[in-house]
Amino acid sequence: QVQLVESGGDLVQPGESLRLSCVVNGDYVWVNSMAWYRQAPGMQRELVATIFTTGSTNYEASAKGRFAISRDNGKNTLYLIMNNLKPEDTAVYYCNTPGVPPRYPWGQGTQVTVSS
Numbered sequence: 001q002v003q004l005v006e007s008g009g010d011l012v013q014p015g016e017s018l019r020l021s022c023v024v025n026g027d028y029v030w031v032n033s034m035a036w037y038r039q040a041p042g043m044q045r046e047l048v049a050t051i052f053t054t055g056s057t058n059y060e061a062s063a064k065g066r067f068a069i070s071r072d073n074g075k076n077t078l079y080l081i082m083n084n085l086k087p088e089d090t091a092v093y094y095c096n097t098p099g100v101p102p103r104y105p106w107g108q109g110t111q112v113t114v115s116s
Contacts, residue, residue: 002026002104004095009110016085020110022078022095027104030073035098036080039109050098051079057097062088084112 008020020036033052039045048060049069057069068081078095092109096102 003109008112
């Protein structure tokens with residue numbers, strides 16, 4: 001089955017940046033729209049950013065202007081550039097297809113912690 005492997009999360013201070021990566025094993029990253037989700041403790045998983053097959057993107061309101069989703073078809077990898085991180089961004093970040101339900105099994109996610 002398809003495996004999603006997220007990485008790049010870290011403990012950072014407010015205002016710093018991170019780049020998250022998602023390697024898609026078993027499928028091609030360009031054949032589907034892809035998305036980043038996040039889940040904070042005690043909260044529901046929420047959609048953060050989407051990149052469509054056309055290359056068009058969409059962002060959750062709090063991420064707009066700070067985050068950028070992209071993909072590298074040659075590396076079969078999805079990225080999320082996160083700038084000006086805030087404590088409210090603290091969550092486990094996951095990749096998958098957008099929509100309900102997503103196409104692939106959830107990966108382990110990668111922890112992003114923004115704290116002073």
